[in-house]
Amino acid sequence: MLESIAIRSVATYDTTGIEINGLKKINFIYGTNGCGKTTLSKLIFNPTDSVYAKCHLGWRGHLPLNALVYNKDFRDRNFGKGKIDGVFTLGQATKEQIEAIGKMQSELEEIKENGLKKKSTLEGQEATKLQEDNDFKEAIWHDIYKENEDDFKETFKGYMRKDAFRDKILQEFTSNEDALLTIEELRERAKTIFGEVPNILPSISAIEFKGILAIESDKIWGKKIIGKADVQISALIQKLNLNDWVNEGRNYIDEDKVCPFCQQQTITANFKQQLENYFDESFTQDTARAKELSEEYHRLSENLQYILEQIELQQKRNQDSKLNVEPFAAFLKTLISQFVANKELLGNKIKEPSRSVNLTSTKEQLESIQKIIGESNSEIKKHNDIVNDFTNQKAKLIKAVWKYLVESHRGTIAAFVSKQDGLGKGIDAxxxxxxxxxxxxxxQQKKIRDANKNVTSVQPSVDEINRILRSYGFLNFEIVPSKTESNQYQIHREDGSIAESTLSEGEATFITFLYYLQLAKGSLNEESITTERILVVDDPISSLDSNVLFVVSSLIKEIIKSIKSNVGSVKQIILLTHNVYFHKEVSFVDGRTPRNGDTNYWILRKKNNTSSVQPFGQENPIQSSYELLWKELSNSTKNSGITIQNTMRRIIENYFKILGKYADDDLIKSFDNQQEQEICRSLVCWINDGSHGLPDDLYVEQQDAVIDRYFEVFKEIFIRMGHEEHYKMMHKEQKENEVAVA
Known part of the structure; x- marks a missing residue:
């Protein structure tokens, strides 16, 4: 069954177009000529036409039925060529054969209904599965992607769409077996690998300090360097501890034999010799060695200090430095102060060789600095190894990041996978x-087709058309078999001449519609007689006189009854018309029931050359002016007294005076006695006065009491004139309509 129609960007339908939703078994669409009814019928007939590319037909269960469309195109396709195709029906079937086919049709319908239910359940499961998938997709996008986008954006390249990200998460959930790293480790590695492509870092030169430590530990510094003991003057020098003083003064003895100490010419050759003998070769070697070591210490320490200060300066400037600068700087500061102290001690030793000095060992500081440099070089090596193997390391880090993301949300992912698996199995089943x-x-369809082949005939449909033509006075033409071609028929006059070209517009329309109704019951193909179908009828009463209008409406109403009873192969009808009277007549089915759950109504309108549609549900929007008068009268509590007077006058005039040919006196004389006649006369005067003039103020003030009284008289007129049932019918119908609308 057709459930909805969307039509746009064709004929009088603009780009927005219209949508007709909630189509039922029986559908009435009223619209004036040119408002787009025929375009609608053409869409249903051939929705694949390119002009309807932006239109859509919504079929129940996505199962299209054969749409048999009656419009001007139908007449052009089937008439005007001098012959018409025969319509197959179950004409030759026995009662048992028809019942057997009917049973098979019922079984087919049951299979279809069961299939639609299963399909509906399937679509529900698929919708649930899709919704679960969308919810999961949104959840992981927010909780995983957005939360980690800043840290691991490089990981998400190629997966920055929700669908792709969901697929990647599910893939990693089932396949990623990498070791799990902490978020801190991942972020640290990401700084190197996910930032700009890193450069090779130069390693920090190792420091050499063995020479410094050797000098600091040399025994010369603890040795008292003094002269030879067996020289005559040694006793006095050593007793007075004048070694360094005499040795220093010795440098000032000149050739004048003047003593540098007392400034007298007391320096003899013998004294000089004793000094030379006292400060012998051993003394000279020791002092020379001490001086040499001191100078070497100064050179080595200054060079090392410079190197270390340069390392500190460079690493502070280098944002990619792997050196632990703070402890390095602290150790260096201590080392420099130790160098300063040792140099001062060495200076003292050189000046006073006889003094014993104890140098501070810089071993601990130097080894600490060396360790920091070593650790830094290890980190530099790791960094450079990563740079040298950057592509591989990047891939490993990306895998590690996915592993972390999956494991940190394993519960959510596992629950989703489990539910999707369950839904998937249910959907497969x-x-x-x-x-x-x-x-x-x-x-089952094949069985029905095979059964139809054996019992179908064209003749019953021909006989039925001719019978209807005769029944309604069309005696001067009929349908007869073609003399030259099988299963082909022609329209002949009584004299045997072909009548098709001489038919009046009304005759051609009527016989075309009769042919359409036979086609609705049967088929041009033997195998598809009982195939389910829908009927679309577009203005079938154009050019027909009023008598035939009622014939057509009667035939359509029979089809409507069959559809409501679910009898036969026609499952739905959509009737489009511009004729108010035909609309009212054809929609009047099964008494005056105002609403029916199988029926819906629409009005199609055109304004500024653009079509629009207004739905009315089960409420028939097309009523005669006479019915509208009764409807207005039923709303008397909402209307003024003047409006009620005019309404009563028009009802009485239409029903009694125009249709019944009664005069006012006839209405008045229907009452038995003089008093009642006067009351009726007052009503007639009241309604005429209220509808043709303006009441004075006093009259207006008495309206409530007057209206109630005259309502009683109005009803009594129908009773006295013998038309009480008409009053009850019209009054009851409008009241029921009010309740239904409320």
Whole structure:
């Protein structure tokens, strides 16, 4: 069954177009000429036409039915060529054969309904699965992607769409077996690998300080360097501890034999010799060695200090430095102060060789500095190894990041996978069931087609058309078999001449519609007589006189009854018309029931050359002016007294005076006695006065009491004139309509 129609960007339908939703078994669409009814019928007939590319037909269960469309195109396709195709029906079938086919049709319908239910359940499961997938996709996008985008954006390249990100998460959930790293480790590695492509870092030169430590530990510094003991003057020098003083003064003895100490010419050759003997070669070597070591210490310490200060300066400037600068700087500061102290001690030793000095060992500071440099070089090596193997390391880090993301949300992912797996299995099972029912449906259809082949005939449809033509006075033409071609028929006059070209517009329209109704019951193909179908009828009463209008409406109402009873192959009808009277007549089915759950109404309108549609649901919007008068009267509590007077006058005039040919006196004389006649006369005067003039103020003030009284008289007129049932029918109908609308 057709459930909805969307039509746009064609004829009088603009780009927004219209949507007709909630189509029922019976559908009435009223619209004036040119408002787009025929375009609508053409869309249903051939929705694949390119002009309807932006239109859509919504079929129940996505199962299109054969749409048999009656419009001007139908007449052009089937008439005007001098012959018409025969319509196959179950004409030759026995009662048992028809019942057997009917049973098979019922079984087919049952299979179809079961299939639609299964398909609906399947679509529900698929919708649930899709919703679960969308919810999961949104959740991980927010909780995983957005939360980690800043830290690991490089990981997400290629997966920055929700669908792709979901697929990647599920893939990593099932396949990633990498070791799990902490978020801190991942972020640290990401700084190197996910930032700009890093450069090779030069390693920090190792420091050499063995020479410094050797000098600091040399025994010369603790040795008292003094002269030879067996020289005559040694006793006095050593007793007075004048070694360094005499040795220093010795440098000032000149050739004048003047003593540098007392400034007298007391320096003899013998004294000089004793000094030379006292400060012998051993003394000279020791002092020379001490001086040499001191100078070497100064050179080595200054060079090392410079090197270390340069390392500190460079690493502070280098943002990629791997050196632990703070402890390095602290150790260096201590080392420099130790160098300063040792140099001062060495200076003292050189000046006073006889003094014993104890140098501070810089070993601890130097080894600490060396350790920091070593650790830094290890980190530099790791960094450079990563740079040298950057692509591989980047891939490993990306895998590690995905592993962390999956594990940190494993519960959510596992629950989703489990639920999707369950829904997937249920969907697979339902798909198999739907497929089995589809196969069973096709098999049943084949059985029905085979059964139809044996019992079908064209003649019954021809006989039925001719019978209807005769029944309604069309005696001067009929349908007869073609003399030259099988299953072809022609329209002949009484004299045997072909009548098609001489038919009046009304005759051609009527016989075309009769042919359409036979086609609705049967088929041009023997195999598809009982195939389910929908009827679309576009203005079938154009050019017909009033008598035939009622014939057509009567025939359509029979089809409507069959559809409501679910009898036959026609499952739905959509009737489009511009004729108010035909609309009212054809929509009047099964008494005056104002609403029916199988029926819906629409009005199609055109304004500024653009079509629009207004739905009315089960409420028939087309009523005669006479019915509208009764409806207005039923709303008397909402209307003024003047409006009620005019309404009563028009009802009485239409029903009694125009249709019944009664005068005012006839209405008045229907009452028995003089008093009642006067009351009726007052009503007639009241309604005429209220509808043709303006009441004075006093009259207006008495309206409530007057209206109630005259309502009683109005009803009594129908009773006295013998038309009480008409009053009850019209008054009851309008009241029921009010309740239904409320």
């Amino acid at each position: 339902l798909q198999k069931q739907v497929k089995a029912l589809q196969d069973k449906y096709k098999e």
